[in-house]
């Protein structure tokens with residue numbers, strides 16, 4: 458379905474971003490990977506799906522590096538047809554103890570990076586009159602949890618950016634939508650399980666059970682593969698008129 462298209466997925470060396478990159482590659486899209494840590498492993502996993510893969514190591518907190526990445530993607534593959542704004546970090550602390558530099562980093566990586574990548578991707582999408590922008594928000598783009606001020610503010614902001622981008626392009630072939638997962642067992646969440654286990658003297662299993670039980674009625678993690686299939690749907694012709702939604706895949710979290 459996506460043969461000949463190019464998808465750039467930020468933060469795709471791990472977790473949800475890698476799951477979405479693999480799902481889009483499974484539909485034939487060439488992929489631009491981005492993110493820190495091991496690159497060769499994720500690159501080989503996506504290449505095994507028979508598509509072309511490039512990597513750019515832009516730090517998504519730095520607008521000049523995002524500009525460089527967008528130029529690189531255009532030089533490699535002609536243009537970016539599908540932009541998945543996925544890179545994100547978490548920091549947990551009460552508002553009065555929240556380190557200002559952590560606030561700035563969460564807002565820069567989880568929110569401002571999507572603005573920069575989107576503004577840089579739109580001109581080529583408009584010229585082609587086709588584009589898909591998918592923002593990895595969170596159930597925290599819809600509801601709040603204590604201790605996550607910067608994350609919740611960034612994700613609510615990202616849902617807002619999604620709606621504005623969708624509206625500004627509503628009469629074109631460019632759609633913009635957000636995905637709002639509940640808990641997904643990636644390194645980002647394993648750190649929160651570890652902190653719970655350490656604080657309460659619990660095993661990993663007990664801390665995982667408690668974490669799910671507090672918020673997610675299904676008591677199940679959403680998987681990167683499931684989120685990848687939602688991204689594929691947003692890229693399909695059937696989703697042509699799905700514009701500006703914040704679609705949760707959260708085991709019932711926000712339904713409570």
Ligand code: NAD
Pocket residue numbers: 467468469470471472473474491492493494515516517518543544545546566567593594595596637638639640641642643644645646
């Ligand atoms: P993860 O930690 O597994 O992956 C994050 C990715 O972002 C990695 O590739 C990392 O290298 C990259 N990254 C981090 N900082 C970066 C920077 N400055 N520049 C470039 N890349 C950077 O996390 P994940 O759980 O897969 O999260 C992916 C997205 O999904 C995030 O936006 C997160 O907020 C969101 N999300 C996650 C969950 C969950 O339960 N895991 C739930 C809802 C939303």
